[in-house]
Amino acid sequence: MQITTPDIGVDKATVAEILVKVGDTVAVDDSLVLLESDKASVEVPSTSAGVVKSILVNQGDNVTEGVALIELEAEDGSTAATEIQYADASKKTSENTPTSLPDQEIMQELASHQPHTSNQTSTSASSAVSVVEVQVPDIGVEKALVGEILVSVGDTIDVDQSIVVVESDKATVEVPSSVSGIVESIEVHEGDTVKEGVVLIKVKVAGATQAETAIEAPKTETGQAAVTKSEPVAEAAPAQSGAIEITVPDLGVDKATVAEILVKVGDTVEADQSIIVVESDKATVEVPSSTAGVIKAIHVELGQSVSQGMALVTIEGQVKAAAQAAPAPAAKAEAKPEAAPAAKSAPSVQAPASVAASGSDKLTKEQSAANAKVYAGPAVRKLARELGVVLSQVKASGAHDRLMKEDVFAYVKTRLTTPQAAPVAQAVAQVSGLPKLPDFSAFGGTEEKVMTRLQQVSVPQLSLNNFIPQVTQFDAADITELEAWRGELKGNFKKDGISLTILAFIAKALAHLLKEEPYFAGHLADDQKSVLLRNEIHMGIAVATPDGLTVPVLRNPDQKSIKQIAIELGELSKKAREKKLSPKDLQGANFTITSLGSIGGTAFTPLVNWPQVAILGISPATMQPVWNGEGFDPRLMLPLSLSYDHRVINGADAARFTHKLTKLLADIRTLLL
Known part of the structure; x- marks a missing residue:
């Protein structure tokens, strides 16, 4: 045929x-x-x-x-x-x-x-009639508009006849009918926004044609034999299950290390859910499950080296027979036992096409919208969703700049095998790179110790500070009354499992002050002719971990109580120490706090974390004699170190900022005024 x-x-x-x-x-x-x-x-x-x-x-x-x-x-x-x-x-x-x-x-x-x-x-079968829903197939984009309806109620249509024209920003596609019959109703209107799985039309299908096909062609496994009788066949084709091994896909490198196991035996997982995190020297990749089911066995351990084809986990999957996916026309023909495997090998034309739409959780809405504007076929878009690839970053090799599967694989392989330094960071290395180290063999030699991955990825970011004309403003806040109040509160907080530190009060005071002084939470524009002022406050909190310093983000502290801030600070610190911070937890900050806690020191010069323009350093508080006009009083003084980008912030503005902050910390009640 x-x-x-x-x-x-x-x-x-x-x-x-x-x-x-x-x-x-x-x-x-x-x-x-x-x-x-x-x-x-x-x-x-x-x-x-x-x-x-x-x-x-x-x-x-x-x-x-x-x-x-x-x-x-x-x-x-x-x-x-x-x-x-x-x-x-x-x-x-x-x-x-x-x-x-x-x-x-x-x-x-x-x-x-x-x-x-x-x-x-x-x-005998001419009287059998059923109504079939024709749905939007996988058209490669999240949503599209109904541009034109090509049929009317009462029309007789054939299989593959175009019924509706849908269009996105870049392409127009005619959607064909998956069945033949008479249009009973039209479920959409011109201008409607539709997505995969939405019902377009309902078609009245005569059972005679299907019954004849099933009898005349018993040896062709087209799935028609399995739908000659609707109810008996649904019972004859029960859900089939079996153990499925999930193996290491093509990662583009010879081997990688198991960095994290995200599931345990007995867990129920969905198709495309991440189950294992593997990492090479240059990148980390989450391996998704190719099927839904229950985890029966895990075949790898943390730190184990794996390569393509190695078994990761065994999943007890479950696949429903196609005959159960949609109603089938009744017929007098008798269902045979071998009809069930036929239904499994060839899904009914009425089965919904929405199964392939999962996995999009690896891309943000903005990235998915960007992917919709790239010229690529549905199979390539599905692959991009599964791998979390932004198609606009992939170089096309097909005709008319069309992306091919090979282009996506080549992009992923490149990301896994080359350092992921930002273009600006590479410019830093070229412009301000230091000369090579001298040979130390004549002076006792050296022993090489590899830095942690966190330290390695921090190098390009810290090097950007070479381009920031940075100044540090020092000040000290009298927190005697604030510390006394914290001492009264922390007992009740501790009963609730909450650690109330001075950092929660400082974050709240800073959030209040940044609303008054928005330039300190802004960004210097790329053209260096304007400042971008942010609409929200998102505060980076530096956390020391065994692998190095990381900066999770506290969201909207200006809208939260001190208790809520204390809870979230504890959660972020725990996630940082346990290496459970997601990329989203580290993005979007427009001001940073870094604290030495009780380690020691009197002051320091924190580095501005580009693209931010200011950072506040906090040193340990100490009791100091403070002149009250008649004598000296013992006061608990907190050293503050505000570093700022001098291109955006003037010295007088910085001095005024720290002075306001000391007043807020000296009497936290002023936040209520």
Whole structure:
């Protein structure tokens, strides 16, 4: 049987990619060939199950509607029943009937001869009617607009006939019908926003055609045999389950180390949920599960080296038979035991196409929106969602700057094997790089100790400070009364498991002050001619860990109570020490606090953390004699060190800022005024 080019809405298209090879076994609706025009790409699905016998086109060929693409034969080696019938029918019709008719035309040709071969069966099943929902398939973007509705209620439509035109910012695609029948209702309107799985139309399908196909072609595993009787077949094809091994995918490197195991035996996981974190010298990657199910065994340990193909976990998966996915037309034909595997190997045309839409949680909404504007096919977009790749960063190699799967794999491999230093950081190394170290062998030699990964990735960021004209303003705050009040409160806080430190009060006071002095929480624009003032306060809190210093972010402290701030500070510190901070926990800060705690020292010069313009350093508080006008009083004094970018902040502004902060800390009640 030949699979031909359907009506794709244009005069001609180019074969962009051939998705199968000779000898492959395909099921109904499996994509065979990717076609593209100037504005859209379409995957051509198989209309039958079988084995690819030959490929009749080459990549780059121009094809039109009706051109033969792929030749299939039944999996058992015999010719498909529909092909035999067509050959039989062609003898009874005029010789000018083309052999490369589209599949719907072949079925129409067969239908005209059916009464001669199965008149009795057709009569018995002619009254069986069901209503089928035709849904939006995976169109490669999160959402699209209904540009045009091509059918009306009461129209008779065929399989693969275009019913609706949907459009995104960059392309227009005609959505074909997955069934033939009469349009009973239209569920969308022009201008509606739709996404994968949304019902477009409802089609009244006569059961006779399906019943005839199931009886006339019992050897073709197209899944039609499994839907001749709706209720009995659903019982004959129960959910099938089995143990599935999740292995290490192609990471682009020879080996990697298991950095974290995110699941445990007995956990229930979803498809595309991250289960293992592996890392190479230069990058860290989360390995997703390829199926949903229950974790039965974990085959790796922390620190173990793994390579492609090694088993990670065993999952007891569960796959529902296709017959249960959608209603099937009733018929008098009796379901056979072998109908169940047929239903499994070839999903019903009515099965929803939303299964492939998972995994998008690895991209932000902004990144997904950016991906929607890139010229790529649905398979490439799905791969990008699974790997968390922003397509705008990938170099395209296909015609018309179209992204191919190989482009995505090459991008991932590059990210895994090359240092991920920012372009600005590379410029730092070139412009202000230090000379090579001298040879110390004549002076006792050296012993090399590798820095932690956290220290290594901090080097480029810290080097940016070379370009910031930084000044530090020193001051001291009298926190005698504040510390006394904290001492009264911390007992009750401790009962609730909350550690109340002086840092919670400082964060609250700073958040209040940054609202009055927004330049200290702003950013110098790239053109260095303006300052970007932030609408919200997000405060970085430096935390010392065994691997080095990390800076998680406290969100909106100006909108929270001191108790809420104390709770969140404790949670962030714990996550930092346990290496459980996510990338989101480290992003978006516009001011930073770094504290020496009780370690020691009287003052220091903290480095401004670009792209921020200010950072506050806190040294240990000490009792000092303070003149009251008549004598000296013992007061608890807290040293403050405010470093700032002098391009944005003047010295007088910095002095005024620290003075205001000392007043707030001396009498925290002023926050209420």
